[in-house]
Amino acid sequence: MARVLATVLNGRRRVDAVPDNLLLLDYLREVVGLTGTKTGCDGGECGACTVLVDDEPRLSCLTLAASVEGRRVDTVESLVHNGQLSAVQAGFHEKLGSQCGYCTPGFIMASVGLLRRNPNPTDAEILEGLGSNICRCTGYVKIIEAVRHAAALQAEGVAP
Numbered sequence: 001m002a003r004v005l006a007t008v009l010n011g012r013r014r015v016d017a018v019p020d021n022l023l024l025l026d027y028l029r030e031v032v033g034l035t036g037t038k039t040g041c042d043g044g045e046c047g048a049c050t051v052l053v054d055d056e057p058r059l060s061c062l063t064l065a066a067s068v069e070g071r072r073v074d075t076v077e078s079l080v081h082n083g084q085l086s087a088v089q090a091g092f093h094e095k096l097g098s099q100c101g102y103c104t105p106g107f108i109m110a111s112v113g114l115l116r117r118n119p120n121p122t123d124a125e126i127l128e129g130l131g132s133n134i135c136r137c138t139g140y141v142k143i144i145e146a147v148r149h150a151a152a153l154q155a156e157g158v159a160p
């Protein structure tokens with residue numbers, strides 16, 4: 001069965017016909033063409049597929065596209081404004097929070113969700129906020145520094 005799916009995707013209303021069993025990850029990458037959201041484990045273990053649904057981080061590989069009907073969905077592509085990196089993107093860039101970069105979009109979206117609900121997280125809160133995300137390269141120290149730096153940029157007025 002197919003259904004009509006209406007969302008606000010990266011700030012714009014979008015309507016598509018989608019199969020009932022289509023995953024949000026596949027909808028974003030294959031129907032919409034937003035390939036910033038990555039497929040990692042494809043089973044809820046790595047966080048590479050994290051997007052925001054109404055500002056809450058969500059594993060898109062475990063989410064049916066149909067379940068976000070009427071919701072606001074944000075992917076990593078939503079973050080750059082007028083060529084300016086968001087606070088979290090700048091944090092990861094300036095503090096060397098990524099190496100191979102495959103996990104980075106998921107970490108960035110989880111961090112954006114964290115900073116939207118808690119603008120000044122402690123290191124423990126950062127670790128908890130990123131608890132669904134795995135990086136196989138960095139060892140996490142740089143990632144925590146990146147989120148701390150992003151929080152400071154956000155305090156100066158840069159959107160997360």
Ligand code: FES
Nearest residue numbers: 040041042047061
């Ligand atoms: S691809 Fe979704 S958690 Fe790994």
Ligand code: FES
Nearest residue numbers: 099100135136137
């Ligand atoms: S930077 Fe390579 S997996 Fe995280």
